Amino acid sequence: MEFNENFILGCSAIGAGLAVIAGIGPGVGQGIAAGYGASAVGRNPGAQGKIMSTMLLGQAVAETTGLYGLLIAMLLLFVKPFTH
Amino acid sequence: MTPNLLLAGADGVDFMIHGVFKYNFLGHEVWITTSHVCLLIVVVCLLIFFFIGGQVFKHAKAIPGTFQCILEFVVEFLDGITEGAMGKKGRGFRNYIGTLFLFILFSNISGLLGLRPPTADYGVTLPLGLITFTLVRINEVRFNSLWAIWKDKCSPLPWWFPLWLPINVIGDVAVPISLSLRLFANILSGTVMMALVYGLLSKFAYGWPAALHVYFDLFSGAIQTYVFCMLTVTYIGSAIGDAEEPLLKKAFKKVFTKQETTTQTN
Numbered sequence: 001m002e003f004n005e006n007f008i009l010g011c012s013a014i015g016a017g018l019a020v021i022a023g024i025g026p027g028v029g030q031g032i033a034a035g036y037g038a039s040a041v042g043r044n045p046g047a048q049g050k051i052m053s054t055m056l057l058g059q060a061v062a063e064t065t066g067l068y069g070l071l072i073a074m075l076l077l078f079v080k081p082f083t084h
Numbered sequence: 085m086t087p088n089l090l091l092a093g094a095d096g097v098d099f100m101i102h103g104v105f106k107y108n109f110l111g112h113e114v115w116i117t118t119s120h121v122c123l124l125i126v127v128v129c130l131l132i133f134f135f136i137g138g139q140v141f142k143h144a145k146a147i148p149g150t151f152q153c154i155l156e157f158v159v160e161f162l163d164g165i166t167e168g169a170m171g172k173k174g175r176g177f178r179n180y181i182g183t184l185f186l187f188i189l190f191s192n193i194s195g196l197l198g199l200r201p202p203t204a205d206y207g208v209t210l211p212l213g214l215i216t217f218t219l220v221r222i223n224e225v226r227f228n229s230l231w232a233i234w235k236d237k238c239s240p241l242p243w244w245f246p247l248w249l250p251i252n253v254i255g256d257v258a259v260p261i262s263l264s265l266r267l268f269a270n271i272l273s274g275t276v277m278m279a280l281v282y283g284l285l286s287k288f289a290y291g292w293p294a295a296l297h298v299y300f301d302l303f304s305g306a307i308q309t310y311v312f313c314m315l316t317v318t319y320i321g322s323a324i325g326d327a328e329e330p331l332l333k334k335a336f337k338k339v340f341t342k343q344e345t346t347t348q349t350n
Binding site: 063 | 262265266270272308
């Protein structure tokens, strides 16, 4: 079956929009990590530097899944793999 | 209708890599792109920085000036990263981590100077991930016996039942991909954001995008640099495990101490 190119582009745009929903998960996860980090600093203010670096590292790793969603959206929008 | 339908009315938006110069290499068409040019500028800046740094350290003073203070801070920071994760074994990795750190940092920050950050090109970040992967695997073999590695690869299950082996191997292979994609996607998202702001708000984007630059280029870039180096060190440290020194060195030491004891008894 042959599809119109505009139809494919429109569906790609919808797919890109759906793909960046992946950003919800890392947002929640980073918020939780930041919250626990804040409570840890409240309990032990002396260890702020170490808590900070651990928290940032964990957040950056958690962010990866959201970035994969972003990459898929970028590929759909700008590389246009389904058009020819 | 053109394929540019999705960016209709946004002709000013531009964050793509452009070809600068085309040449033939073994019958293939090869392009020198804006990434290469930005990479060259970053490397030249780094070389100048290192040259001046070397001169400053050659004539180091007891009461350091501003530049010497900055350099000492950088060196101490990098020492802290490596020795915090690996202890005394980490000293050998200071050079690599230092080079990596400064290169990625300068690349990420180059967005401030209007360059397209070279790390927003997957062709730059994937090799960095592969270098880390190679380092991890080489050091695993250097510090652990093959038997210990096999046992580690089957780790949640006993060594004679390697059901978990493929999953562990996939986890190892995913390391460079996730490392490089993380850096690439973070910097690319910042670049795209800035291009959208400048492209869509061309008349209104005066002055205030500087605040966005602080977040997308400085903060995000510095965090991602730190994360890349930290993860590299962590992966190498976990691959080395509890071993204190390389196997070859240990074997040499054993042989020499035996000889010494035999000569003493004689």
